[in-house]
Amino acid sequence: MTYTFFALLFLFFIVRMPIAFAMGTSAAIAMYFFYNVSLTVAVQQMFTSNDSFPFLAVPFFMLAGVLMESGGISRRLVNFANALVGFIHGGLAHVTVIASMFFAGISGAAAADTAAVGTLMIPEMKKRDYDAGFASAVQASAGSIGVIIPPSIPMVIYGVMSSTSIGALFLGGIGAGLLVGLSIMGVAYIISKRRGYLPEAGFSASIILKTFKEALWALGMPIIIVGGIMSGIFTATESAVVATDYALIVGFFIYRELKINALPEIFIRAAVTSSLVMFIIANASVFGWVLAFEQIPQAITESFIAITSTPILLLLIINLLLLIVGTFIETASALIIFVPLLVPMIPHIGIDPVQFGVLVVLNLAIGMLTPPMGICLIVSCSIAKISMERVSRAVLPFVLVMIIDLMIVSFVPFVTTYIPGAFFH
Numbered sequence: 188m189t190y191t192f193f194a195l196l197f198l199f200f201i202v203r204m205p206i207a208f209a210m211g212t213s214a215a216i217a218m219y220f221f222y223n224v225s226l227t228v229a230v231q232q233m234f235t236s237n238d239s240f241p242f243l244a245v246p247f248f249m250l251a252g253v254l255m256e257s258g259g260i261s262r263r264l265v266n267f268a269n270a271l272v273g274f275i276h277g278g279l280a281h282v283t284v285i286a287s288m289f290f291a292g293i294s295g296a297a298a299a300d301t302a303a304v305g306t307l308m309i310p311e312m313k314k315r316d317y318d319a320g321f322a323s324a325v326q327a328s329a330g331s332i333g334v335i336i337p338p339s340i341p342m343v344i345y346g347v348m349s350s351t352s353i354g355a356l357f358l359g360g361i362g363a364g365l366l367v368g369l370s371i372m373g374v375a376y377i378i379s380k381r382r383g384y385l386p387e388a389g390f391s392a393s394i395i396l397k398t399f400k401e402a403l404w405a406l407g408m409p410i411i412i413v414g415g416i417m418s419g420i421f422t423a424t425e426s427a428v429v430a431t432d433y434a435l436i437v438g439f440f441i442y443r444e445l446k447i448n449a450l451p452e453i454f455i456r457a458a459v460t461s462s463l464v465m466f467i468i469a470n471a472s473v474f475g476w477v478l479a480f481e482q483i484p485q486a487i488t489e490s491f492i493a494i495t496s497t498p499i500l501l502l503l504i505i506n507l508l509l510l511i512v513g514t515f516i517e518t519a520s521a522l523i524i525f526v527p528l529l530v531p532m533i534p535h536i537g538i539d540p541v542q543f544g545v546l547v548v549l550n551l552a553i554g555m556l557t558p559p560m561g562i563c564l565i566v567s568c569s570i571a572k573i574s575m576e577r578v579s580r581a582v583l584p585f586v587l588v589m590i591i592d593l594m595i596v597s598f599v600p601f602v603t604t605y606i607p608g609a610f611f612h
Contacts, residue, residue: 192217192477206520211470214477222480229473236472237465240424241347246461247427248338251408251434252294253457256303258438258445260405264289265307267402269387270395272372277379278387279315280325281372283308287329288368289402291336292409293430295343297518297555299460301330301566309570317384320581323567327578328371328585330563331552334518336364338412338426341518341548344468346423348526351540353423354416358610359541359603361413363549363596370588378584404437417610464519471523478527487528498536502597505529505536506550510590513554517562521551542603546596553589556582 195216199209211229218224255261268285275281287304294300305326312322334341337357346353378384388394399406411433412426421429438445491501512521526547533543555563558579568578596602 192221192481196474200515206517207467207470210474210520210524214470214473217477218473228476232473232476233469236469239347241343241353242465242468244338244343244353244424244427245340245464246457247431248295248340248343249299249461249464250454250457251427251430252296252299252303253453253460254431254434254438254445255293255405255408256299257449257453258434259442260293260437261286261290261303261307263398263402263405263442265304267395267398267406270391270398273387274390275376275386277375277384279308279312279317280321280375280379280384282387283312283322283325284329284332284368284372284375287326288332288336288364289406289409291333291364292338292412293405294333295338295340296460297331297333297552298562298566300333301326301563302570305330305567305570309567313571315384318382318581319571319573320577321378321382323564323571323573323578324581324585325371325375326570327556327561327563327567327582328589329368330566331555331589332364332367332371334548334552334555335360335367335545337361337409338423338430339548340464341522341551342544343423344519344522345526345544345547348522349530349540349544351544352607355541355607356544357413357416357423358607359545360548361606362602363545363592366595366602367549367552367589367592370592371585374584374588404441407437408433467517467519468523471520475523475527478524483528491532492535496535498538499598501532501536502538505532506546506593506597509547509550510553513551514557514561516554518551518555521554522547539600539604541607542596542600545603546593549589549593549596553586553593556586556589 192213195213196209199213215226215229218229219226265282265286268282268289272278272281272285283304287300290300290304309322309326313319337360339357339360342356342360343353345351346356408430412430415421415426415429416423491504495501512525533540555561558564558575564575564578564582568575
């Protein structure tokens with residue numbers, strides 16, 4: 188039965204059925220025809236999976252990101268980033284990375300991060316004679332940081348699925364996000380130096396101060412989110428609502444670029460994006476029910492341990508599995524399917540649950556840079572109006588350095604556990 192179930196799933200993938208429908212349909216067929224279980228159970232499972240208080244963070248972070256983007260946040264963050272790093276060789280590439288890291292502290296979603304910053308930076312880089320493939324690769328790589336630096340929607344999903352503190356995961360993502368961002372800037376600098384991409388302007392403390400003042404309210408959101416969680420004023424879920432309220436206040440009364448007549452379109456955009464994520468979660472939960480019914484998580488754990496009982500080798504095998512999974516399966520779906528399979532292995536590896544959660548999300552972030560499911564690549568090449576093949580070649584150096592970062596996160600706990608440990612003991 189198990190082989191038939193997975194054969195159905197891959198058949199649906201081959202015929203290009205959307206991944207949510209592929210998981211839900213294959214699971215429903217298995218429940219009805221293989222196990223004689225009423226499809227009412229599938230419907231109940233879909234409802235129960237979304238009926239979760241922590242999952243309220245998903246639509247609210249989506250809405251906050253759209254509100255901040257529409258309220259002129261992106262432009263101010265880019266101006267501040269340009270003042271900070273524009274004087275380095277390949278200045279616009281570094282601006283793209285820094286601005287994406289700033290925006291990652293607002294949106295919580297890689298695709299939104301890539302689109303918000305990329306619509307400004309990719310055309311600008313092309314105008315300054317940067318190679319279009321390089322410009323798109325830099326933006327795609329920087330955009331993937333959106334799921335690592337808090338707030339992070341995939342970390343919310345992981346925290347719910349694994350019963351890990353979402354606040355601790357957010358804090359653990361800070362160190363990993365900074366590591367990845369600096370690494371991408373290092374690769375961009377080497378390539379820019381070789382190709383002769385010059386600095387944008389000289390260093391100016393007065394311009395930094397001026398642009399910082401303009402972007403101060405934009406930079407306040409991640410500080411409020413992380414600070415509120417660390418101090419215990421609100422939970423990670425409640426922080427999403429606070430972020431939305433903050434975005435409304437800043438957009439309407441501080442920057443005054445958010446208009447009432449634009450709200451319906453903003454709400455629709457946020458609702459559509461949120462519903463796609465929640466629909467994937469609902470169908471993936473039914474898929475997970477079938478996996479649990481077949482005791483596949485236990486079987487995978489036993490098979491991994493049978494291969495080797497050495498924690499280092501187990502961790503390397505898990506990383507390899509997740510890198511492959513991220514290439515073919517959308518992030519939310521991958522989390523729903525594989526977190527229940529992999530979390531039972533944490534005691535055998537002897538790894539901190541927060542470190543493991545950040546490791547899983549980083550693996551899937553790398554998957555956003557690899558076709559065919561590389562959502563950040565897709566967004567970047569659509570903005571640059573170039574082929575996926577061209578971007579895929581240009582992004583290889585960034586993927587390699589992110590894999591090195593992944594090894595550091597896997598085997599150096601300090602990167603992901605120091606900040607959560609300092610605040611949550």
